[in-house]
Amino acid sequence: MTEQTLDPERQERFAERMLQVLNDSCLGYLCSLGHRTGLFDAMAGLPPSTSVRIAEATRLDERYVREWLGGMTVGGFIEYDPARSTYRLPPEHAASLVRAAGPGNLASSMQDLAMLGNVEDKVLDAFRRGGGVPYSAYPRFQELLAAETARVYDAVLVDTVVPLVPGLPERLSEGIDALDIGTGQGHAVNLLAASFPASQFLGVDISDTGIAAAREEAELLGLDNARFVVSDSAALSGTYDLITAFDVIHDLARPERTLSAVAGALRDDGVFLMGDIAASSKLEENIGHPLGPTLYTFSVFYCMTVSLGEGGAGLGTVWGKQRALQMLGEAGFDDVEVREVEGDILNVYYVARRRRR
């Protein structure tokens, strides 16, 4: 860029924005610690308190707590009274920061930042040499994702998502065979199995730790209609009345093969319910998306990269609605409706059927 074309005000504004990005990114890390240490939860139940009192309440080291409180105070999360040396978490802020907020707890999501940061060297290497990063490089992924999606499933799966498919609650109550692919730690399956005891549920995933956690939860809940198997979704056996895939297809190495396998495993009146990221396949239509930068960041650091790591398609998190519809059509789904759930800005739900066989 030549000097004549430089707009100094624009330059100044952008430099300020960069400072804001730095500060906000750092606050994300402090939020993650606030969540993992239980500091937010504890402070929500305390009156304005000193760092000593807050450290006692959380059984944490006071020096660390005080430094964290400093960052949270200058970041505008926490109020500080210098006369009394007390800190207060306003209830309006707690509503987005505590475990009790359920899906409203955004502090929990900040744990992802450190997980992604952990693989930066490997991602950098992939930028230079191609390829990707293996699942094994993300040891906390299953646990973090499962905790995040579980909060959403608890809030909306049975009462809001299942009824997106006309007649599905009734069929599940009567008793059908259902399969969930890429089930992770299986919470969605266990919830459905508990709500619809007459139906049989199977969850499959390539992650043995995910499947082990899913089985453990099913046992804890005493479910005899939820089974879990380590298996690749690209090669399905059996036939089903309902197949679900929540936040899975765009991560896959071979998404086309999985979609064809799903189409082949559905019974005549079967339905495929696919929850996936709410975005457009056209970059220009994603400008202004409330989670736009987050989606592309997750794609670079995880979704696209694990798929490429297996020599796969690398669809990416933001493969988008148009591409999803095209691929569903190519797999044989000739009747697809796209449904949205109010309050869920992250996903859309594809209700897909094969009418012609």
Ligand SMILES: C[S@@+](CC[C@H](N)C(=O)[O-])C[C@H]1O[C@@H](n2cnc3c(N)ncnc32)[C@H](O)[C@@H]1O
């Ligand atoms: C983003 S996670 C979603 C997990 C779960 N559905 C949820 O909503 O919590 C994607 C899952 O797909 C699994 N996965 C990836 N490739 C797979 C494959 N080829 N077959 C089965 N599962 C696969 C991963 O192990 C991971 O658990």
